[in-house]
Amino acid sequence: MDLFIGLDLGGTWLKYGLGDGDGRLLTRGKRPSEGQRGREAIFGSMINAVKELLGVAKEWGEVRAIGVGSPGLVDYQRGILMGGAPNLPGWEGADIRGVLEREFGIPTFADNDANVMALAEARLGAAREAKQAIFLTLGTGIGGGILIDGQLYRGAWFAGAELGHTVIKFDGRPCNCGNVGCVEQYASAPGMIRTYWEILAAKGMSPPAGLTTEQIFARAEQGEVEARKAIEDTAYYLGVALASFVNIFNPEVIVIGGGVAEAGDEFIRMAEQVAVRLAQDVATRGLRVVRASMGNEAGTVGAILLAVESYATLVSG
Protein backbone atom coordinates (compact mmCIF):
# COMPACT_ATOMS: atom_id res chain seq x y z
CA MET A 1 0.00 0.00 0.00
CA ASP A 2 1.17 3.55 -0.77
CA LEU A 3 1.54 5.49 2.48
CA PHE A 4 1.93 9.18 3.25
CA ILE A 5 3.19 11.04 6.30
CA GLY A 6 1.65 14.30 7.51
CA LEU A 7 3.29 16.73 9.96
CA ASP A 8 1.27 19.56 11.50
CA LEU A 9 3.68 22.02 13.12
CA GLY A 10 2.44 24.41 15.81
CA GLY A 11 4.07 26.71 18.34
CA THR A 12 3.65 24.13 21.12
CA TRP A 13 2.88 20.76 19.54
CA LEU A 14 3.93 18.82 16.51
CA LYS A 15 1.06 16.54 15.48
CA TYR A 16 1.80 13.79 13.00
CA GLY A 17 0.16 10.89 11.30
CA LEU A 18 0.46 8.14 8.74
CA GLY A 19 -2.28 7.82 6.13
CA ASP A 20 -3.24 6.08 2.93
CA GLY A 21 -3.82 7.61 -0.50
CA ASP A 22 -7.35 8.67 0.47
CA GLY A 23 -6.15 10.57 3.51
CA ARG A 24 -7.40 7.92 5.93
CA LEU A 25 -5.39 8.04 9.16
CA LEU A 26 -3.75 4.73 10.08
CA THR A 27 -1.90 6.02 13.12
CA ARG A 28 -1.12 9.37 14.69
CA GLY A 29 0.75 10.99 17.54
CA LYS A 30 1.99 14.25 18.95
CA ARG A 31 5.12 15.51 20.65
CA PRO A 32 6.43 18.92 21.74
CA SER A 33 7.33 20.93 18.64
CA GLU A 34 10.24 22.61 20.48
CA GLY A 35 8.93 25.75 18.78
CA GLN A 36 10.68 28.11 21.20
CA ARG A 37 14.09 26.47 20.94
CA GLY A 38 15.02 27.35 17.40
CA ARG A 39 15.26 25.75 14.01
CA GLU A 40 17.50 22.79 14.84
CA ALA A 41 15.25 21.75 17.73
CA ILE A 42 12.12 21.96 15.56
CA PHE A 43 13.74 19.86 12.82
CA GLY A 44 14.86 17.41 15.53
CA SER A 45 11.26 16.97 16.65
CA MET A 46 10.06 16.53 13.06
CA ILE A 47 12.77 13.99 12.24
CA ASN A 48 11.94 11.94 15.35
CA ALA A 49 8.26 11.95 14.39
CA VAL A 50 9.03 10.75 10.86
CA LYS A 51 11.37 8.02 12.17
CA GLU A 52 8.61 6.79 14.50
CA LEU A 53 6.08 6.67 11.64
CA LEU A 54 8.51 4.98 9.24
CA GLY A 55 8.97 2.25 11.85
CA VAL A 56 5.22 1.69 12.02
CA ALA A 57 4.76 2.01 8.25
CA LYS A 58 6.83 -1.11 7.46
CA GLU A 59 3.96 -3.46 8.29
CA TRP A 60 1.56 -1.69 5.88
CA GLY A 61 3.58 -0.63 2.87
CA GLU A 62 5.87 2.06 1.53
CA VAL A 63 5.92 5.76 2.44
CA ARG A 64 5.80 7.70 -0.84
CA ALA A 65 5.82 11.31 0.38
CA ILE A 66 5.82 13.59 3.40
CA GLY A 67 3.54 16.62 3.75
CA VAL A 68 4.17 19.44 6.23
CA GLY A 69 1.85 22.21 7.41
CA SER A 70 3.71 25.09 9.06
CA PRO A 71 2.69 28.46 10.46
CA GLY A 72 3.85 31.37 8.32
CA LEU A 73 4.27 32.02 4.63
CA VAL A 74 5.56 28.89 2.93
CA ASP A 75 6.99 28.77 -0.58
CA TYR A 76 5.11 25.67 -1.73
CA GLN A 77 7.28 25.33 -4.85
CA ARG A 78 10.53 25.09 -2.89
CA GLY A 79 9.29 23.97 0.53
CA ILE A 80 10.91 26.91 2.33
CA LEU A 81 9.49 29.05 5.14
CA MET A 82 9.58 32.63 3.85
CA GLY A 83 8.43 34.45 6.99
CA GLY A 84 5.44 35.39 9.08
CA ALA A 85 5.87 32.83 11.89
CA PRO A 86 6.58 34.99 14.97
CA ASN A 87 5.66 32.14 17.35
CA LEU A 88 8.53 30.02 16.01
CA PRO A 89 11.74 32.01 16.63
CA GLY A 90 14.48 31.23 14.10
CA TRP A 91 12.12 29.24 11.86
CA GLU A 92 12.17 31.86 9.09
CA GLY A 93 14.19 30.60 6.13
CA ALA A 94 13.86 26.97 7.22
CA ASP A 95 14.42 24.65 4.26
CA ILE A 96 11.73 22.15 5.22
CA ARG A 97 11.90 20.16 1.99
CA GLY A 98 15.69 20.19 1.78
CA VAL A 99 16.30 19.03 5.35
CA LEU A 100 13.69 16.25 5.35
CA GLU A 101 14.54 15.00 1.85
CA ARG A 102 18.25 14.83 2.73
CA GLU A 103 17.42 12.96 5.96
CA PHE A 104 14.96 10.43 4.55
CA GLY A 105 15.22 10.46 0.75
CA ILE A 106 11.43 10.78 0.54
CA PRO A 107 9.75 13.54 -1.54
CA THR A 108 8.62 16.26 0.87
CA PHE A 109 6.10 19.06 0.37
CA ALA A 110 5.35 21.98 2.68
CA ASP A 111 2.57 24.55 2.83
CA ASN A 112 1.01 27.09 5.16
CA ASP A 113 -0.91 25.44 8.03
CA ALA A 114 -4.19 27.19 7.18
CA ASN A 115 -3.91 25.96 3.57
CA VAL A 116 -3.33 22.43 4.78
CA MET A 117 -6.39 22.57 7.05
CA ALA A 118 -8.42 24.00 4.17
CA LEU A 119 -7.33 21.06 2.03
CA ALA A 120 -8.60 18.60 4.66
CA GLU A 121 -11.98 20.35 4.85
CA ALA A 122 -12.16 20.61 1.05
CA ARG A 123 -11.46 16.94 0.37
CA LEU A 124 -12.93 15.14 3.38
CA GLY A 125 -14.70 17.69 5.57
CA ALA A 126 -17.30 20.43 5.54
CA ALA A 127 -16.53 21.64 2.00
CA ARG A 128 -16.45 18.18 0.47
CA GLU A 129 -17.40 18.32 -3.21
CA ALA A 130 -17.34 22.12 -3.27
CA LYS A 131 -15.29 23.72 -6.03
CA GLN A 132 -15.33 27.29 -4.74
CA ALA A 133 -14.87 27.67 -0.99
CA ILE A 134 -13.44 29.93 1.69
CA PHE A 135 -11.90 28.65 4.94
CA LEU A 136 -11.28 30.58 8.14
CA THR A 137 -9.76 29.37 11.39
CA LEU A 138 -10.51 31.64 14.34
CA GLY A 139 -7.84 31.07 16.97
CA THR A 140 -5.00 33.15 18.37
CA GLY A 141 -4.98 34.70 14.91
CA ILE A 142 -7.14 34.06 11.86
CA GLY A 143 -5.94 31.61 9.23
CA GLY A 144 -7.41 31.71 5.74
CA GLY A 145 -7.70 29.38 2.79
CA ILE A 146 -9.19 29.83 -0.68
CA LEU A 147 -10.36 27.03 -2.96
CA ILE A 148 -10.84 28.01 -6.61
CA ASP A 149 -12.04 25.42 -9.16
CA GLY A 150 -11.19 22.70 -6.63
CA GLN A 151 -7.60 23.83 -6.11
CA LEU A 152 -5.99 25.81 -3.31
CA TYR A 153 -5.17 29.35 -4.34
CA ARG A 154 -1.72 30.33 -3.05
CA GLY A 155 -0.98 33.63 -4.80
CA ALA A 156 1.79 34.68 -7.19
CA TRP A 157 4.58 33.88 -4.72
CA PHE A 158 2.71 31.98 -2.02
CA ALA A 159 1.88 34.96 0.19
CA GLY A 160 -1.84 34.97 -0.60
CA ALA A 161 -4.99 33.83 1.20
CA GLU A 162 -4.17 35.90 4.29
CA LEU A 163 -7.87 36.51 4.86
CA GLY A 164 -7.32 37.44 8.52
CA HIS A 165 -5.67 40.66 7.37
CA THR A 166 -8.75 41.87 5.53
CA VAL A 167 -9.39 45.38 6.81
CA ILE A 168 -12.88 45.88 8.21
CA LYS A 169 -12.19 49.19 9.99
CA PHE A 170 -9.66 51.54 8.40
CA ASP A 171 -9.11 53.48 11.63
CA GLY A 172 -9.34 50.44 13.85
CA ARG A 173 -7.05 48.46 16.11
CA PRO A 174 -3.39 48.19 15.08
CA CYS A 175 -2.47 44.76 13.74
CA ASN A 176 0.89 43.02 14.01
CA CYS A 177 1.00 42.86 10.19
CA GLY A 178 1.59 46.63 10.18
CA ASN A 179 -1.89 47.58 9.01
CA VAL A 180 -4.84 48.68 11.15
CA GLY A 181 -8.36 47.32 11.54
CA CYS A 182 -7.71 43.78 10.26
CA VAL A 183 -10.54 41.33 11.02
CA GLU A 184 -7.95 39.26 12.92
CA GLN A 185 -7.91 41.99 15.56
CA TYR A 186 -11.67 41.55 16.09
CA ALA A 187 -12.77 38.00 15.37
CA SER A 188 -9.79 36.04 16.74
CA ALA A 189 -9.92 34.85 20.35
CA PRO A 190 -7.80 37.77 21.65
CA GLY A 191 -9.91 40.14 19.52
CA MET A 192 -13.16 38.93 21.07
CA ILE A 193 -11.68 39.17 24.58
CA ARG A 194 -10.54 42.73 23.89
CA THR A 195 -14.02 43.67 22.68
CA TYR A 196 -15.48 42.26 25.89
CA TRP A 197 -12.97 44.23 27.97
CA GLU A 198 -13.85 47.43 26.15
CA ILE A 199 -17.58 46.89 26.75
CA LEU A 200 -16.93 46.34 30.46
CA ALA A 201 -14.53 49.30 30.70
CA ALA A 202 -17.09 51.61 29.06
CA LYS A 203 -19.44 50.74 31.92
CA GLY A 204 -16.74 51.32 34.53
CA MET A 205 -16.47 47.59 35.20
CA SER A 206 -13.07 45.93 35.43
CA PRO A 207 -12.41 42.88 33.28
CA PRO A 208 -11.53 39.58 34.97
CA ALA A 209 -7.96 38.38 34.44
CA GLY A 210 -7.09 35.37 32.32
CA LEU A 211 -10.42 35.31 30.53
CA THR A 212 -11.08 32.88 27.66
CA THR A 213 -13.63 33.03 24.87
CA GLU A 214 -15.27 29.90 26.32
CA GLN A 215 -15.93 31.87 29.50
CA ILE A 216 -17.43 34.76 27.52
CA PHE A 217 -19.82 32.30 25.81
CA ALA A 218 -20.64 30.76 29.21
CA ARG A 219 -21.35 34.18 30.73
CA ALA A 220 -23.63 35.07 27.82
CA GLU A 221 -25.39 31.75 28.32
CA GLN A 222 -26.05 32.77 31.92
CA GLY A 223 -27.67 35.98 30.67
CA GLU A 224 -24.86 38.49 31.13
CA VAL A 225 -25.60 41.37 28.74
CA GLU A 226 -21.95 42.51 28.37
CA ALA A 227 -20.82 39.04 27.30
CA ARG A 228 -23.77 38.78 24.93
CA LYS A 229 -22.85 42.14 23.38
CA ALA A 230 -19.22 41.04 22.93
CA ILE A 231 -20.37 37.93 21.04
CA GLU A 232 -22.77 39.91 18.85
CA ASP A 233 -20.11 42.52 18.07
CA THR A 234 -17.56 39.80 17.22
CA ALA A 235 -20.05 38.03 14.94
CA TYR A 236 -20.80 41.37 13.28
CA TYR A 237 -17.11 42.10 12.64
CA LEU A 238 -16.68 38.62 11.20
CA GLY A 239 -19.80 39.01 9.07
CA VAL A 240 -18.45 42.24 7.54
CA ALA A 241 -15.34 40.36 6.39
CA LEU A 242 -17.43 37.43 5.14
CA ALA A 243 -19.53 39.80 3.03
CA SER A 244 -16.35 40.94 1.25
CA PHE A 245 -15.27 37.35 0.64
CA VAL A 246 -18.72 36.56 -0.77
CA ASN A 247 -18.57 39.54 -3.12
CA ILE A 248 -15.05 38.72 -4.30
CA PHE A 249 -15.19 34.93 -4.57
CA ASN A 250 -18.88 33.92 -4.75
CA PRO A 251 -18.10 30.75 -2.75
CA GLU A 252 -20.54 27.85 -2.46
CA VAL A 253 -19.50 27.39 1.14
CA ILE A 254 -17.59 29.25 3.85
CA VAL A 255 -16.08 26.90 6.44
CA ILE A 256 -15.26 28.34 9.86
CA GLY A 257 -13.16 26.48 12.41
CA GLY A 258 -11.07 27.17 15.48
CA GLY A 259 -11.85 27.78 19.14
CA VAL A 260 -14.16 30.78 18.67
CA ALA A 261 -16.33 28.95 16.13
CA GLU A 262 -16.51 25.76 18.18
CA ALA A 263 -18.45 27.66 20.84
CA GLY A 264 -21.61 27.21 18.84
CA ASP A 265 -23.69 27.34 15.73
CA GLU A 266 -25.47 30.45 16.93
CA PHE A 267 -22.30 32.53 16.59
CA ILE A 268 -21.85 31.26 13.01
CA ARG A 269 -25.52 32.00 12.22
CA MET A 270 -25.13 35.58 13.50
CA ALA A 271 -22.07 36.15 11.31
CA GLU A 272 -23.84 34.54 8.36
CA GLN A 273 -26.86 36.83 8.74
CA VAL A 274 -24.61 39.89 8.68
CA ALA A 275 -22.79 38.60 5.59
CA VAL A 276 -26.04 37.85 3.76
CA ARG A 277 -27.40 41.29 4.62
CA LEU A 278 -24.27 43.14 3.47
CA ALA A 279 -23.12 41.13 0.44
CA GLN A 280 -24.61 41.40 -3.04
CA ASP A 281 -27.86 39.53 -3.11
CA VAL A 282 -27.13 37.25 -6.08
CA ALA A 283 -23.85 36.08 -4.52
CA THR A 284 -25.57 34.97 -1.31
CA ARG A 285 -28.20 32.73 -2.95
CA GLY A 286 -27.36 29.16 -2.07
CA LEU A 287 -24.41 30.22 0.09
CA ARG A 288 -23.70 27.96 3.06
CA VAL A 289 -21.73 29.10 6.13
CA VAL A 290 -20.80 26.05 8.18
CA ARG A 291 -18.52 24.93 10.98
CA ALA A 292 -15.36 23.00 10.18
CA SER A 293 -15.87 19.26 10.63
CA MET A 294 -12.36 17.80 10.74
CA GLY A 295 -11.63 18.94 14.30
CA ASN A 296 -8.16 18.50 15.79
CA GLU A 297 -7.08 16.17 13.01
CA ALA A 298 -7.56 18.72 10.22
CA GLY A 299 -3.89 19.76 10.22
CA THR A 300 -2.50 16.21 10.19
CA VAL A 301 -4.98 14.88 7.62
CA GLY A 302 -4.47 18.00 5.49
CA ALA A 303 -0.68 17.49 5.55
CA ILE A 304 -1.19 13.87 4.46
CA LEU A 305 -3.47 15.04 1.62
CA LEU A 306 -0.86 17.64 0.64
CA ALA A 307 1.63 14.78 0.34
CA VAL A 308 -0.85 12.61 -1.61
CA GLU A 309 -1.80 15.30 -4.14
CA SER A 310 1.68 16.77 -4.55
CA TYR A 311 3.18 13.32 -5.02
CA ALA A 312 0.55 12.49 -7.68
CA THR A 313 1.51 15.66 -9.56
CA LEU A 314 5.22 14.81 -9.21
CA VAL A 315 4.74 11.27 -10.54
CA SER A 316 2.53 12.34 -13.45
CA GLY A 317 5.35 14.72 -14.39
Ligand SMILES: [Zn+2]
Ligand atom coordinates in the same frame (compact mmCIF):
# COMPACT_ATOMS: atom_id res chain seq x y z
ZN1 LIG B 1 -3.28 42.54 9.91
